Amino acid sequence: MVDRVFVADAAWLGGDTLAGPTAVGMSGDTVGWVGPPAAAPPEVAQTRVDGILLPGLTDHHVHTALIDSAELLTNGITTLLDLGGVPDELWPLVERSRHDPRLPRIRAAGPFLTAPGGYPTRQAWAPPGIALEIDDPPSAAAAVESLLPYRPVTIKVALNSEAGPVIDDVTLRTVVRVAATNGLPVTAHTQGIGQTLRAYRAGVRILAHTPWTEALTDDLIDGLTRGTTMISTLDIHGWGAPTDGRDTALHNLRRFHAAGGRVRYGSDLGNGPLPLAVNAREIAALAEAGLTPIDVLHAITGAPLRPGAVGDLTAVPADPTTNILALSQAITVCKAGHPG
Structure with a gap:
C-alpha cells in the first residue's frame, strides 16, 4: 500500500x-x-x-558532536556515519535520529579504540571519553564487547603512529576477530608509514580516510581492492589549497579506483572549514581521482x-x-x- x-x-x-x-x-x-x-x-x-x-545521500565520515546534523538533512544528506564520538552523547543521538524527522539517520562506530596515550587522546579537539584505550588482546576483546549493546555499524581503530603509540598486531587482530564474530567490520584511521599495510594484513576492511602519508605499493593496492572500502576525505588536506597530503591521497585513490576498489564519499565533517552540505570540493576531487559521475553517484547514495x-x-x-x-x-x- x-x-x-x-x-x-x-x-x-x-x-x-x-x-x-x-x-x-x-x-x-x-x-x-x-x-x-x-x-x-x-x-x-x-x-x-x-x-x-x-x-x-550518505556522508560516510562525520563527527556529529562537532557539527549541526540537522542542517545536513536540509541539504540532501539523509544518512551519516559517525566515526568517533563520546558514548554518553553519541548513542542517545543515534537513537533519537531513528525517530526525529529533523535529523538525518545517524549510524555510528562509537568511540575510537586506541593504544594508551594514542590518537586522538592527546588532540586539542578531542573531548574526554572519545577513545577506549587498549593494550593487549583481553582489553581489545572487552572493548569491542562493551560496544555491542549499542548496535554500532563498525568498530573504529586508530593506527596513527605520527600522533602517538599504536596497538600491536596481535591486539589489532583481536579487535578484528571479535568484531567479525559479531558481524561487524573494522574501520581504521591509518596514518604513518606502514599503518595501512598493518591494517590490511590484520583484516581491516574499511579505511576511514584515503591514506595520505605515503604512496601505497602496487601490491598493497591490489590487495586492498579485494574487499576493502576506502572513504575519500580528500578535501581535509588544504580545504581547497594544494598540499602534499592531498597529492598523495589523490595518487592512492586514483590507483585504487582504477584497479576496481570500492570508494565511498566521506567528508570528515567537524575537521576544519567543511560545508554542512555535499562538499563540492570533495566531489571535484573524486572526479580528479578518476571517478565518473556515475561512480560518484554510487559512492554517495545507498540502494x-x-x-x-x-x-x-x-x-x-x-x-x-x-x-x-x-x-x-x-x-x-x-x-x-x-x-x-
Whole structure:
C-alpha cells in the first residue's frame, strides 16, 4: 500500500542515464513503488518535486558532536556515519535520529579504540571519553564487547603512529576477530608509514580516510581492492589549497579506483572549514581521482530507487550524470517516507 507519491521530471534509478518522468511511492518508511506518474495509484495525492530525484545521500565520515546534523538533512544528506564520538552523547543521538524527522539517520562506530596515550587522546579537539584505550588482546576483546549493546555499524581503530603509540598486531587482530564474530567490520584511521599495510594484513576492511602519508605499493593496492572500502576525505588536506597530503591521497585513490576498489564519499565533517552540505570540493576531487559521475553517484547514495529501499529521497537541480557538481546543491525531499 502506497501512502505518499513524489513526482519529478526525471530520476536516477541506478543506471548510466536518467529515467524520464518518474513517480516514487512510499509505503511507510520504505519505497513501495516506482514507475511513470500516469501509473501511480490514483487514490494517493502526488507531491511535485522540482529537480531530479535521487536516493538519499550518505556522508560516510562525520563527527556529529562537532557539527549541526540537522542542517545536513536540509541539504540532501539523509544518512551519516559517525566515526568517533563520546558514548554518553553519541548513542542517545543515534537513537533519537531513528525517530526525529529533523535529523538525518545517524549510524555510528562509537568511540575510537586506541593504544594508551594514542590518537586522538592527546588532540586539542578531542573531548574526554572519545577513545577506549587498549593494550593487549583481553582489553581489545572487552572493548569491542562493551560496544555491542549499542548496535554500532563498525568498530573504529586508530593506527596513527605520527600522533602517538599504536596497538600491536596481535591486539589489532583481536579487535578484528571479535568484531567479525559479531558481524561487524573494522574501520581504521591509518596514518604513518606502514599503518595501512598493518591494517590490511590484520583484516581491516574499511579505511576511514584515503591514506595520505605515503604512496601505497602496487601490491598493497591490489590487495586492498579485494574487499576493502576506502572513504575519500580528500578535501581535509588544504580545504581547497594544494598540499602534499592531498597529492598523495589523490595518487592512492586514483590507483585504487582504477584497479576496481570500492570508494565511498566521506567528508570528515567537524575537521576544519567543511560545508554542512555535499562538499563540492570533495566531489571535484573524486572526479580528479578518476571517478565518473556515475561512480560518484554510487559512492554517495545507498540502494537505487526500487521497492524495498529505504524511503529517503534527495533532489538536485541538474543532471548529475553529466554535471556531478549538481550534488552540492542537493535538497532533501523526504526521510523515511516523510517530507523534509
